[in-house]
Amino acid sequence: MTTPAATTAGTPAAEQLRTARDFLLAHRTDYDSAYAGFAWPRPEHFNFALDWFDGVLAAEHPHHAALRLIEADGTDASYTFGELSARSDQLAGWLRGLGVRRGTHVLVLLGNQVELWETTLAAMKIGAVIIPATTLLAEADLRDRVERGNVGAVIARSDVTAGFAGVPGSYLRVAVGEPVPGWVRYEDSHASLETFVRDEEPTRADDPLLLYFTSGTTALPKLVEHTHVSYPIGHLSTMYWIGLQPGDVHLNVSSPGWAKHAWSCVFAPWLAGATICLYNYERFDARAMLDTLRDARVTTFCAPPTVWRMLVQQDLAAWRDTLSLRELVGAGEPLNPEVIEAVQRGLGITIRDGFGQTESSLQIGNSPGQPIRLGSMGRPMPGFAITLVDPASDEVAAEGEICVECDPRPVGLMVGYRGDGDEDRDRNAEAFAGGRYHTGDVAGRDENGYITYVGRADDVFKASDYRISPFELESVLIEHPAVAEAAVVPAPDPVRLAVPKAFVVLVDGREPSRELAGEILAYCRENLAPYKRIRRLEFADLPKTISGKIRRVQLREAEAGHADDRPAGEYREDDFA
Template sequence: MQLFKNFCDYTLDKNGVLEKFELKYPDNYNFGYDVVDEMAKCAPNDIAVQWTNVHNERKTFTFSDIATLSNKAANALRNNGVKKGDKVLVILKRNYEYWYIVPALHKLGAVVIPATNMLTLDDITYRIETADIKFAVSTPDDVTAETLVQAKTVKSQLEKVFVVRRDVEGSINLTKEIENADENLERVQTKAKEPMLIYFTSGTTGYPKAVMHNHTYTLAHIVTAKFWQNVKENGLHLTVAETGWGKASWGKIYGQWLCGCGVMVYDFDIFSPEKLLKVIEDFKVTSFCAPPTVYRYFIKKDMKKFDLSHLEHITTAGEALNPEVFEQVHKQTGLQIMEGFGQTESVLMLGNLVGSTAKIGSLGKPTPLYNIMIADNEGNRLPANEVGEIVVIPSENQHGIFMGYCGNEDLYANVWKYGIYHTGDTAYMDDDGYYWYVGRIDDLIKTRGYRVGPFEIENVLMEHPAVMECAVTGIPDKARGQAIKATIHLAKGFDKSKELMQDIKHFVNSKVASYKHIQHIEFIDEMPKTISGKIKRIDIRDIDRTKLC
């Protein structure tokens, strides 16, 4: 059953590419009742979640299972004081409980705040204070539960900590509570435009921002799932993200279930490309989404060695895709990686949509949900082929854009200056309407009077076999203003040497314009990253400034 058809009107162009899209929903729309429970009525035995872990344990949940368990979880949480409007921190990694506890919280009208288990005590107390969090749900793994209990003693706003599958002093065993709860739940009255979800961004600068979305956010992900990821009814979609990140909402629950597609969950802590490829093979995954880094590791393992015959469509987002990765994956699988672009603050803004012809390295074109343009510093539209900021012009049928930053109205007003939403990402649009990523505004390098985006140089760097990961930054230079520097994490089998440094420099500089030439190279053992895995160029710039002082 593809419920998404009940909530939208859409048209495709002559090539089958999404051309127009308009949402329609009742004022009291709620994903828990209107999607989960409806799927349980219409397709009770269809697979909602197929779960496995590194120990090859397996669990299968039908839509009927999810509806029942979410009702029981809602009653268990309500019996312990959780009510409409309460903020609930949810740290469940890739544990299967996530897929019925989150719908349970939606049904109660509580505001879900997913987070990663990598958070420290200070990270957690910051979130409690910023969002006024009253309850927390914890994974049984590691010491997350104990850290949350400790946070409860530091921040009195946090009233109760629930833990699944084990007893922890100072907390409530939620698994036991759910087992004993009633499976019948009377509908709690919620509104479609009320807050439903908060994500704390993993930004590369400053403190994380608390991004608020309402219930219609789930429906906006129809575009993400149906028209970009190409999920199929009764198919099985795997997005690699852990549930603490916004990408989980893109690929692990909302749009997929609206399209009648099951979600494949591989529960792991240490990434192994070989094991992940084996999961795709064994469970006959039909569509897949991961950041470019995952595909880079897949290439090294040779995807041809695995039976990926059921895999029909692959996508990527989260960081820019290097053409070399695109070409190697296509060579090994016959599939084209369809790139997309969006933010924690939105759903899919730009994408190489189903039916379109992908331009290698391009973000694609704007989706019908958003009116997008490239703008200068004053918010004026720039012509084709000029680099500027990706911005969104408000429109009548705009959905999926966040409601605000919890606790920071000034920051929200700032990103909406000139009456448009500023993404903070730069790109240019070519003559065919395709968008090409350049970098974050803060990452632009100004050298010899030119503005250079790091990504175009990183693309060339990634073609060199010795480069596993890289980041290009600008460092102070009296003659140029800024000189271009490449920080490189070497691939296995390559050792640091002056000869290799010169070889890489010559390799890149022979392929780019003279003003984009790399002047400096540094090899490092590990790239500085955010807890979501994005390379932190700001940390590299800070280290460089320290060295120069």
């Protein structure tokens, strides 16, 4: 077994990273050696865009494709490492001229378009803090992000800028696309002669780089802070899980604004020196996706289980001999064993599951070349020591909360939840209690070390691969004048796996009716981002604990029993089409 060279003071950060990466590449199918011998690079200073993207990828492979964007209409554009390096320099100089500085918080609302990657690299070079966001956010979401995110600049697609009309602030506004009154045109940056010069003071490894808003169970979305190493270097574990190699073409199905997009559409592929390939579509078409995988000669493919469930409805065997695929992975929710087996029969490749969070890079996974236990997420990734802890006794157990040991602290772990209030301090203290990071997810471990997901310790759930906080949806529901109380839980759905369902208690003087159900669902549709919409509703009393807390677990269990039928008294969004 080879071991990575020890990192020493004065070793260039990029060379530390290259040594660790090459060690993982050399042991890509030798899990035991990789896990035993891997050591995280821990440089004092590091800037992914300058030290790695420019200093290694663009310097050594300037003409290699870094990014390929394929549109549903057949448009196909590629950008090399050299081109993106030069373009992000130009954009960084232009943004500096507009006042963006090291530490400026930049809210980014862009789709899978080249400007997203240009902006990401340029912001890194400047040392700005990036706040990724989905273009689906409603005005209330935008206001919250601008206020709590202390936003100093917004770079947004022109068609979503109207959402900022009611969001006060002196932040810089940059519109990508058609001109928007009051917004600076991103297109003007292409004519900029502002020279980008790297700061004399290098970027500290522990400087903040990313702020992600992620749903909580009993509060507003949390702000997860990552540094210039926790995602850029931390995703070595994700690269290892996917099985990426230099020269690969990697296609990931994920929407910008969410952490998984940064995982597999920025850091993991570019750590390996692979090409990031995106297929943009308005409505998912399984046949079109398979054709794209074939024509683009994609070698590694990552998709959420919702997409896999749609793909297996096709005759995958018909594509088997035409594809260049080597690795298939799934993340976002547990993979269904029947889906894994269907893909194996059709394509002759086994989908490998993995587990991580916005708060970390890939913690647990089935890595290439290892035996797969259907239903299992796999084993801890190199660099992560995972313990399952019984929440009641705080003792290590065969089944318990997934915890990451923090002595030593893995590089691929967040700094913590950002905020200065007592709630944020309490949240961080709870998350890192006992020298461990507590994920809030429960799993079991077998005698061979394979970990199988059991469920979420709190009430957050996934719907169409989006993480949903009941609290956020309930807060909108009770704004309706007829609603006194509400509880939101996941309801089984054959395509989306789950959809948000509301149990509603009405105020005195209002009676349940079909008309009122339609009115409440319409209100939610108007006041929630599309991915958060309430899609089912039932008027009912809410089960509560003796202290008055709603027992969502009881509602969830009741809903699980209706996977194959429709409960009496349930109204669905489709009823009012």
